[in-house]
Amino acid sequence: MRETLAEWRPAVDEALADLVPREIDAEYLETFFGEPTYEYDPDGIQRALSDPLWDLLDRGGKRWRAVLFLVLVEGFGADPMEYLPYACIPEILHNGTIIVDDVEDEAAKRRGEPALHHLYGQDVALNAGNAMYFLPLKILTENPADLPDDRRLAAYEMLMYELNRTHLGQGMDICWHNEREVRITPAEYLEMCACKTGCLGRIVARLAAIITDQPDDVEETVANYAELTAVAFQIGDDILDVENSLGRAGEFGKEFGNDVREGKKTLLVIHAIEESAPENALRLEEILEADANTDEEVLEALTIIENAGSIEYARNRALELAAQARTEATELEFDEETTRKLTEFTRFVIDRDV
Amino acid sequence: MRETLAEWRPAVDEALADLVPREIDAEYLETFFGEPTYEYDPDGIQRALSDPLWDLLDRGGKRWRAVLFLVLVEGFGADPMEYLPYACIPEILHNGTIIVDDVEDEAAKRRGEPALHHLYGQDVALNAGNAMYFLPLKILTENPADLPDDRRLAAYEMLMYELNRTHLGQGMDICWHNEREVRITPAEYLEMCACKTGCLGRIVARLAAIITDQPDDVEETVANYAELTAVAFQIGDDILDVENSLGRAGEFGKEFGNDVREGKKTLLVIHAIEESAPENALRLEEILEADANTDEEVLEALTIIENAGSIEYARNRALELAAQARTEATELEFDEETTRKLTEFTRFVIDRDV
Numbered sequence: 292m293r294e295t296l297a298e299w300r301p302a303v304d305e306a307l308a309d310l311v312p313r314e315i316d317a318e319y320l321e322t323f324f325g326e327p328t329y330e331y332d333p334d335g336i337q338r339a340l341s342d343p344l345w346d347l348l349d350r351g352g353k354r355w356r357a358v359l360f361l362v363l364v365e366g367f368g369a370d371p372m373e374y375l376p377y378a379c380i381p382e383i384l385h386n387g388t389i390i391v392d393d394v395e396d397e398a399a400k401r402r403g404e405p406a407l408h409h410l411y412g413q414d415v416a417l418n419a420g421n422a423m424y425f426l427p428l429k430i431l432t433e434n435p436a437d438l439p440d441d442r443r444l445a446a447y448e449m450l451m452y453e454l455n456r457t458h459l460g461q462g463m464d465i466c467w468h469n470e471r472e473v474r475i476t477p478a479e480y481l482e483m484c485a486c487k488t489g490c491l492g493r494i495v496a497r498l499a500a501i502i503t504d505q506p507d508d509v510e511e512t513v514a515n516y517a518e519l520t521a522v523a524f525q526i527g528d529d530i531l532d533v534e535n536s537l538g539r540a541g542e543f544g545k546e547f548g549n550d551v552r553e554g555k556k557t558l559l560v561i562h563a564i565e566e567s568a569p570e571n572a573l574r575l576e577e578i579l580e581a582d583a584n585t586d587e588e589v590l591e592a593l594t595i596i597e598n599a600g601s602i603e604y605a606r607n608r609a610l611e612l613a614a615q616a617r618t619e620a621t622e623l624e625f626d627e628e629t630t631r632k633l634t635e636f637t638r639f640v641i642d643r644d645v
Numbered sequence: 646m647r648e649t650l651a652e653w654r655p656a657v658d659e660a661l662a663d664l665v666p667r668e669i670d671a672e673y674l675e676t677f678f679g680e681p682t683y684e685y686d687p688d689g690i691q692r693a694l695s696d697p698l699w700d701l702l703d704r705g706g707k708r709w710r711a712v713l714f715l716v717l718v719e720g721f722g723a724d725p726m727e728y729l730p731y732a733c734i735p736e737i738l739h740n741g742t743i744i745v746d747d748v749e750d751e752a753a754k755r756r757g758e759p760a761l762h763h764l765y766g767q768d769v770a771l772n773a774g775n776a777m778y779f780l781p782l783k784i785l786t787e788n789p790a791d792l793p794d795d796r797r798l799a800a801y802e803m804l805m806y807e808l809n810r811t812h813l814g815q816g817m818d819i820c821w822h823n824e825r826e827v828r829i830t831p832a833e834y835l836e837m838c839a840c841k842t843g844c845l846g847r848i849v850a851r852l853a854a855i856i857t858d859q860p861d862d863v864e865e866t867v868a869n870y871a872e873l874t875a876v877a878f879q880i881g882d883d884i885l886d887v888e889n890s891l892g893r894a895g896e897f898g899k900e901f902g903n904d905v906r907e908g909k910k911t912l913l914v915i916h917a918i919e920e921s922a923p924e925n926a927l928r929l930e931e932i933l934e935a936d937a938n939t940d941e942e943v944l945e946a947l948t949i950i951e952n953a954g955s956i957e958y959a960r961n962r963a964l965e966l967a968a969q970a971r972t973e974a975t976e977l978e979f980d981e982e983t984t985r986k987l988t989e990f991t992r993f994v995i996d997r998d999v
Contacts (some may be wrong), residue, residue, distance in 0.1 A: 322808055328839040328872065330832035332817050339816030387836065396747075414749035414819045421775065422812035428805045444794055447801040451782045456678055458776035462693030463686050465768045478684040485682040507842035518682065576713065 292640045295632055296358050303357045306375045307348060307382065311426065315341045322540055323429070343411050343419040347386055350402040356381040356495050359636065363499035363513060368545035374502055376435045380427040380450075381495045388457070388491070395465060396553060396608025411489075424454070442501055449497045453490040460486025467556040472578045473564045477608075480558050484525040485518055492521035512619050516633065524640035526609040529557040530602060537593050540582035548589035554579045558608060561600040571595045606641075613637040646993045648740055649986055650712050657711045661702065661736065665780065669695050677783070686815045697765050697773040704756040710735040710849050713990065717867065718854035720983035728856055728926045730789045734804075735849045736783040740776025742811070742845070744770055749819060750907060778808070796855055801852045806843040810997060814840025821910040826936045827918045831962075834912050837877040839872055846875035866973050870987065871969035878994035880963040883911040891947050901944035912962060917953040926947045960995075967991040 311321055315337040321327065348641040357378035361371040371378075392398070394417055398565040400406060408416035428450060431443050438446075463483045467475060496517035500510035529550065536548045549580045550557055560579065578584055596602070620633040666673055668690040675681065711732035715725040727733075739813065746752070747760040748771055754760060762770035782804060785797050792800075817837045821829060850871035854864035883904065890902045904911055918926045932938055932946040950956070975988040 317742045320813075324813055325806065327836050329844070330830065330838040331813075331836055332829060334819075335817040335820040335829075336813060339820040340813075346946075371747065392773065393773055397767075412752075412819075412823060415816075415823070417745065417749050417771070418812060418815050418819055421778070422809070422816065424775070424778065425805060425808045425812060429809055432802045432805055439800055441794065444798045447785045447798070451779060454775070455778045455783055458772060458779060459674075459690060459694075461772050462769075462776065463689040464694040465766075465772055466686075469769070470741055471768060475686060475689075476684065479686045479689075482681050482683040482685055489682070511915070512882040546928055550780075 292632070295362065296353055296355060299358045299361055300354055302372070303354045303378055303382065303595055304348075306379050307635055309376065310346055310379050310383065310430065311341055313341060313345050333611060340419055340422055341538060343390070343407050343416060343552065344383075344386070344423065345526065346410070347390065347401070347407060350404055352386070352402070353635075354382055356385055356491065359517070360495045360499050362629060362632050363496060364503060366623070366625040366633075367499060367503040367505060369503045374436050374499075376430050376433075377498060377502060380498060381491055383423050383427040384454075384494065385491055388418045388461075390420030390423070390460070394420070395461075397520040397562075415544055436502065438502060444505060445501050446498060449501060453488075453494050453497070456486045457490045458486070459491065460484070463487075464555075468554045470556075471576070473556050473560060473576055473579070475556060477558060477561055480556070480561055481522060487523040489518035489521045492517035509623065512622050516616050516619040516623070518614045520637050520640055523609045523612040523616065523637065526558055526605050526612070527641045528610070529555075529559055530605050532557075533559055533596055533602060536589070537597060547586060548584075548593055551579060551589050551592045552584060557605075559601040559605045560597050562601040562604045563596045566599040566601070567595055571599075596615045608643050613641055646986070646989045650707055650709060653712045653715055654708055656726070656729060657708045657715075657732055657736065660711075660733050663697055663730065664733050664737065664784065665695055667695060667699050678809055693769055694776055695774055697744070697761050697770060697814040698737075698740070698777065700764070701744065701755070701761060704758055706740070706756070708736055710845065710991075712740055713871070714849045714853050716983060716986050717850060718857060720977070720979040720987075721853060721857040721859060722820065723857045728790050728853075730784050730787075731852060731856060734784055734852060736843055737777050737781040738808075738848065739845055741774045742775030742815075744777070746815070748774070790856065791804060792856060794915075796858060799855050800852060804848065807848045807851070810840045810928075811844045813841070814838070814844065817841075818909075821854050822908045824910075825930070827910050827914060827930055827933070829910060829915060831912060831915055834910070835876060836913055838876040842879040843872035843875045846871035863865060863977065866976050868979070870973040872968050873966045873973065874991050874994055877963045877966040877970065877991065880959050880966070881911055883909075883913055884963070886911075887947055887950055887956060888915055890943070891951060898991045901940060902938075902947055905933060905946045907944050911959075913950050913955040913959045916955040916958045916976045920955070920958075921949055925953075961994050 315333045317331055317333050319338065320331045320333060360374070360378045360381060363392075364371045364374050389401065390407050393401055394408050394413060398406045399409070407419070411419070428447075431446050434443065460483050463479070464487055467483075468597070493514045496513040498509055498512050505513075532548075534551045535546070560575065563575060567575065575592055575595045578588050584592075616637045617634055620630060620637070623630075625633070669687045670688050671685055674685045674687060674690065714732045714735060715729070718725045718728050743755065744761050747755055748762050748767055752760045753763070761773070778891070782801075785800050788797065789973060814837050817833070818841055821837075847868045850867040851864055854867050859867075886902075886904045889900070910933075914929070917929060921929065928950045929946055932942050935942070970991045971988055974991070977984075979987070
């Protein structure tokens, strides 16, 4: 996976810079956004859009959504270079959601540096994040690979379907953070992940299928592969937060027990509440619902989760989902190399350490 | 105008409730958002989406974007009832931008009540506002009037074009708020309005033209009409803020000199800086850039604006734009009744007192 990511990165970054240049001028604005009625202010748009966007992109990120898209396009027998600009669609969408999520969660840090709203102000950061929901969709209008109208229409409809569900998932997640009780089931938690995280994965997969004109059942199978992988990834994220925090007990820091502090109702929490003795379950809910917690209280919550066997439970669920994803990948009858990459990818999302 | 608005309101509100019901259940979620992979949480989505959306809609708002759309559809010789669901597109988009703008501007109030982020939390409000950017676009997928594919594709592309420019306009505006100097020209200010406020008007007009299959030049003319009217409306808004504040001097309150407090670079401010003696221009910039101002300082700024003749200047520009809008409306060769409504509308946006 690592080589595939490294191999494609320069081309992806070039395509991103074609979409939103590092230096904004009037000519770019006229070409991309259309003739102004009066007169654009390129300086203002530089600071409102390009600066925050490239600040975030330059901090890293694996561009795996863009690369997975290109791997799938190649697997479908098309030339990935021909469809390169489309790889920006999920990548920019993803980075837009990051900026907005960080405002919603009042996050302090992102990729090791201050979250964007701390550097640019909440207004600029939010508007840049929201602009990134629409910017990449203009690629479909520009139509760089000369797609016929029916595929372009299918792509728009797919994007509206998935982006609606993304906000549904985020809505459920946020709403649960703010609730006192843990009242949700594992199925509802998985749905939230399928919507919030899964839909961006589905966009990667369905876009590759649509633009290369695959039949409906292939589009569905590859979407399932991506959704399952993304949900496994999300659970992997939740496990990492608990494991890293437990491994770091004693050297408490800013990142210690983030999810507990935010009151996140993760799969681990849902399981721990179900499986713990009533007094422990109650204590866990109490810590999660508190506005602020000491490091000792966070550690207490993490220990209840660990003692309930919830890390093991969550890991098994993630492994099951990854295995299901591999089954879907096998059904797609790609060439050996593509199948190997897709398989590797389902392992990477759980076994990573960051 | 008032009667037209009142006449259509019940039908528009019913269409809005069809799109997002006041009570969310699993059946609605499955029908509108698609089958869940696992299981939805209708309670969570009630609180994350429907509650804030209807709270805002029930506070009032004239639904003029929806009604203007229906007036135009009728003017184009089609039955507005057939296309009623599409009227929700600009209306929900507009209300979504209100929620997000209020977070960006840290607004305290909206339509006489606390801004939504104060009631529901910033996270829920923001996500609801962003969801409202995508929710109404699903109407094109549902295709209630059975439009042919080419019109639906044209509608998507139009929406992506205009929604991209909306964020460009908001970006310029926000960026200018945060700047010390007033460095922009009237042309750049008008462009910001054309993007930020005008594009939502253009969506109203172009959507009516596209779904009733008008030729390109008609779509362009009606879009120009709506853009000009919306820009005149925005300048009218800026004038009202200054006039109401000056009329209310002595009884300072929360609404006193809002735009000055936010540091907004309105057309009035740009003109006043240009036309005032250097020491007054400098003083005005100083007050606009300060983090906090006393009521006396705000009054001082308003007086500099008034003495520079900037209210008169802005009113004349707004009247010119409204007159241009009427010229566009006349070119459309609508029936007499529609032309009368469109003309009335260009006067309403400047002569209103709220």
